[in-house]
Amino acid sequence: MSEIVVFGHPSLKQKSTNITSIDDYIINLSKKMIKIMYEAPGVGLAAPQIGINKNIFVFDAGDGPKVAINPVLEKVSGEIIFMEGCLSLPGYYWDIERYEYARISCLNEKNQQVIYEGDDLLGRVLQHEFDHLNGKLLLSSLKRKERRNALKEISIKGFPGDQI
Ligand SMILES: [Zn+2]
Structure with missing residues (x-):
């Protein structure tokens, strides 16, 4: 069974807090998140999606798994x-309308300061996570009418695998 929480779970609406030290817990958490992301399968996974409100996400935009801890969105451009x-x-x-390019500065799981930047899929994943x-x-990026329709659709259809 997936550990990923879906829309309606409170942790998806909460602002996450910064990680103060990259200890074994955080290293293991990043490994676990990478595993869950690949199993899903997905190209990115943020900690709130497994019910943990800490500032960490993982992604793989085709270049292998990457870990972003305490990310700061430094620059965006285009549309x-x-x-x-x-x-x-x-x-x-x-x-979904987004910036075409995004640059994030953060720590990786080795406690190194790193920059992730790009357009296309990478720029998109960085902003999404x-x-x-x-x-x-995603719903908050929709226009009002689209959002209303989306919420209605979700309330009627639910999610795949839901018990009806
Ligand atoms: Zn997401």
Whole structure:
């Protein structure tokens, strides 16, 4: 059974807090998150999606698994609309408008200061996972009417695997 929590879970709406030391707990957490992300499968996973409100996310935009701890969104530019989904909203996809390029500075699991930056999928994943740490889901990026329709659809259909 998946450990990923879905829309409606309180941890998805909470702002996460910074990690004060990269100890064994955090290293193990990052390994566990990478495993869950690949099993899902997905290209990114943020800690709130497994019920932990700490500022850490993992992703793999085609370049191997990466860990972002206490990320700061440093720069964004451009604009692009792209079909996007979320492991916490399984089975749903919407056209989401985002910045085309994003740059994040953070620590990795080795306590090194690193920069992740890019456009296309990478830029998108960085923004998506960063949003999770701020308690933001895809739904909040939708226009009012679209959001209303999405919420209605979810309330009727639920998520794949839900008990009806
Ligand atoms: Zn997501």
